[in-house]
Amino acid sequence: MKYKIFVAAAIFFLLLTNLSIVYSQEIENSKSKIQIHDPWIRPAAQGSNTALFFVVENKSDKPDTIYSAKSSLSEVVEIHEMFKKGDMMGMRQVEFVVVLPNSKVEFKPRDIHVMLIKTKKDLKIGDEGEAVLLFKNAGAIKVKAEIRDMPKMNGMKH
Numbered sequence: 001m002k003y004k005i006f007v008a009a010a011i012f013f014l015l016l017t018n019l020s021i022v023y024s025q026e027i028e029n030s031k032s033k034i035q036i037h038d039p040w041i042r043p044a045a046q047g048s049n050t051a052l053f054f055v056v057e058n059k060s061d062k063p064d065t066i067y068s069a070k071s072s073l074s075e076v077v078e079i080h081e082m083f084k085k086g087d088m089m090g091m092r093q094v095e096f097v098v099v100l101p102n103s104k105v106e107f108k109p110r111d112i113h114v115m116l117i118k119t120k121k122d123l124k125i126g127d128e129g130e131a132v133l134l135f136k137n138a139g140a141i142k143v144k145a146e147i148r149d150m151p152k153m154n155g156m157k158h
Contacts, residue, residue, distance in 0.1 A: 034058055040145050043149060044123045046119055049115065052113065052114040052143075063100050066134065079095075080092065081113075
């Protein structure tokens with residue numbers, strides 16, 4: 001009988017410890033000075049490329065840097081920017097994006113974005129996908145993004 005009480009108490013203690021660790025991580029993330037707003041992903045067929053868009057807000061008095069991203073949705077994840085050289089438009093990988101103190105940076109179509117290369121499955125409108133954004137100071141920030149169609153721009157659907 002004493003053994004069963006001991007085992008039950010030990011299990012209760014382990015569950016309580018794990019719960020407090022999870023709870024403290026949630027509190028830490030909600031108090032982060034880096035906030036991610038409105039994350040979304042363009043729909044894509046398996047094997048094709050798409051992008052993750054969002055607004056990153058730095059509520060601190062120090063700059064922070066997003067230097068990488070990870071996602072199980074695709075084989076490769078890179079931070080990209082669009083650029084114009086003469087009459088040519090292009091896209092290139094960037095090593096990092098600095099978010100200045102008390103400011104926002106919008107990762108949006110035809111600008112800075114997180115590229116998801118060779119998607120592992122179809123990404124359909126209405127579904128959700130996850131990614132982890134890696135910051136120099138804030139660390140890893142996990143985001144859930146809705147799969148949604150591109151917004152209409154300049155009166156045309158792109």
